[in-house]
Amino acid sequence: MYHSVDGRTGxxxxxxxxxxxxxxxxxxxxxxxxxxxxxxxxxxxxAAARTGRARGLIGLTFDDGYADFLDTAVPLLRRHDCTATVFVLPGLPGGTNDWDPLGPRKPLLTEAGVRACAAAGMEVGSHGLRHRSLPAADDAVLRAETEESRALLREMTGAAPEGFCYPYGHLDARSVAAVRAAGYAYGCAIDPGALGGVHALPRVHVGQRDTGPRLAAKYLLHPLRRRPVVPAAAPVVRVP
Structure with a gap:
């Protein structure tokens, strides 16, 4: 789980x-x-896990849809023959991360930027409409964050997104059900606990301090700290 890739922010x-x-x-x-x-x-x-071919693959995600994903992360991913999922906010195209009370304002992807990410071979998923916490949302906001964001991304890219990422990592049974009902094939969380499953996948935060040995340790500890995920029509696998 990454967010921004920026050499100017210390x-x-x-x-x-x-x-x-x-x-x-x-x-x-x-x-x-x-x-x-x-x-x-x-x-x-x-898709690889469903056919038993996930060995050696690591799911990479970039939350919030920062503009630096396209400008900085995509060239590095392609250099190493990697792809990733970028979770964007279609209700805030070209906006900034105003939900963060502290820290610098970072520009978000524009609609053209979202399309460019898809054209570069990256998966585009929804991070909700405007980065609002779902457990605290009323029914109208919950529908907007899940259903409306999916519809807007379909208009932007020409394809409905398969994935949803819970803002702040906040989720409950009601929000997981809403993501599933909106038509998403999967959802990304952080530590979903008992709610873990294909619509609440666990992830590991990766930051500036993570060297090769730290990444290796996180990889080894991941299946010990988080519940295994069972993709449809596949044996039990542990998603890295």
Missing amino acids: PADDPYGVTVAPDRLDRQLRALRDRGLRGVSVRELL
Whole structure:
């Protein structure tokens, strides 16, 4: 689970730890490849898991849809023959991360930028409409964040997104049911606990401090800390 890739934001200006410098991402991707692993979109990972071909694949996600994903992350991903899923906010095209009370304002992808990400071979998923916490949302907001965001992304890219990412990692049984009812094939969480499943996939945060050994440790500890996920028509697998 990544967010922003920006060499201009130092640790002192990044209170939420969402920024990774380009050279650090480059080294992290190289560390994966050196270990025989390849980063792919969640869509590709789940498709491979359903046919027993997920070995060696790591699902890479970039939350919030920052403009630097297209400008900085995509070239690095392609350099290492990797893909990823970028979760965007179709209700805030070209906006900024105003939901963060601290830290620098970061520009978000425009509609053209979202289309360019898809054209570059990256999976585009929904992060909701305007980055609102779903458990606290009333029924109208919940529908907008799930159903309306999916419809807007279909208009932007020409294809309905398969994936949804819960803003802030917040979820409950009601929000998981809404994501499933909206037609998403999967949902990404962080530590979903008992709600874990294809519509609440666990993920591991990756930040600026993560060196190769730290990534390896996170990879080994992931199946011990989080419940296994069972894709449809497949044996039990652990999603990295």
